[in-house]
Amino acid sequence: DADVTQTPRNRITKTGKRIMLECSQTKGHDRMYWYRQDPGLGLRLIYYSFDVKDINKGEISDGYSVSRQAQAKFSLSLESAIPNQTALYFCATSDSGGASPYEQYFGPGTRLTVT
Amino acid sequence: GQQVMQIPQYQHVQEGEDFTTYCNSSTTLSNIQWYKQRPGGHPVFLIQLVKSGEVKKQKRLTFQFGEAKKNSSLHITATQTTDVGTYFCAGNSNYKLTFGKGTLLTVNP
Numbered sequence: 429d430a431d432v433t434q435t436p437r438n439r440i441t442k443t444g445k446r447i448m449l450e451c452s453q454t455k456g457h458d459r460m461y462w463y464r465q466d467p468g469l470g471l472r473l474i475y476y477s478f479d480v481k482d483i484n485k486g487e488i489s490d491g492y493s494v495s496r497q498a499q500a501k502f503s504l505s506l507e508s509a510i511p512n513q514t515a516l517y518f519c520a521t522s523d524s525g526g527a528s529p530y531e532q533y534f535g536p537g538t539r540l541t542v543t
Numbered sequence: 544g545q546q547v548m549q550i551p552q553y554q555h556v557q558e559g560e561d562f563t564t565y566c567n568s569s570t571t572l573s574n575i576q577w578y579k580q581r582p583g584g585h586p587v588f589l590i591q592l593v594k595s596g597e598v599k600k601q602k603r604l605t606f607q608f609g610e611a612k613k614n615s616s617l618h619i620t621a622t623q624t625t626d627v628g629t630y631f632c633a634g635n636s637n638y639k640l641t642f643g644k645g646t647l648l649t650v651n652p
Contacts (some may be wrong), residue, residue: 470644530635534585
């Protein structure tokens with residue numbers, strides 16, 4: 429969905445490096461999410477934010493941190509990357525006041541490889 | 544925490560055959576959603592089911608929500624090559640989605 433963008437789209441980094449993945453949206457949605465996808469494991473929630481001042485841990489938050497810089501921007505950081513954080517990362521948004529508040533809109537994903 | 548199980552993990556069909564994927568939750572769901580992810584793409588919302596026993600149709604796709612709101616299914620009639628992808632169910636609890644692991648559908652033309 430072009431309304432949700434993620435940068436970079438691909439990244440290769442080394443173990444121990446700090447890396448930031450960025451997500452921006454022009455949909456005007458208040459809620460934003462970070463997921464990681466691994467083959468055979470589906471999508472797992474890392475962090476979510478219901479508004480700028482609200483940040484919550486998901487099921488696999490260890491080793492990650494987030495920042496909600498504005499309603500439209502939600503960044504995911506890996507403070508010290510490790511190889512098992514190699515995965516496809518998706519940002520998603522939803523609109524609590526919309527006609528379908530539970531529906532999530534996903535960005536194109538960031539493929540991260542940690543060597 | 545909430546767990547959502549989805550089967551089968553893979554399904555290969557001949558074009559024209561039917562396909563069904565099943566989803567079961569460890570807890571009662573307020574609603575359930577279905578997403579499709581094409582190869583190399585991102586998940587795209589298909590539908591949301593809210594009511595106990597609800598059945599919804601989208602052309603060749605039929606979605607059902609169980610009476611106890613703990614299970615759901617997606618049935619595709621007469622598959623086409625455009626149906627290829629991974630289908631995920633996602634159970635909703637307090638606006639957080641718990642995804643099943645998905646069913647990868649491949650279609651032989």
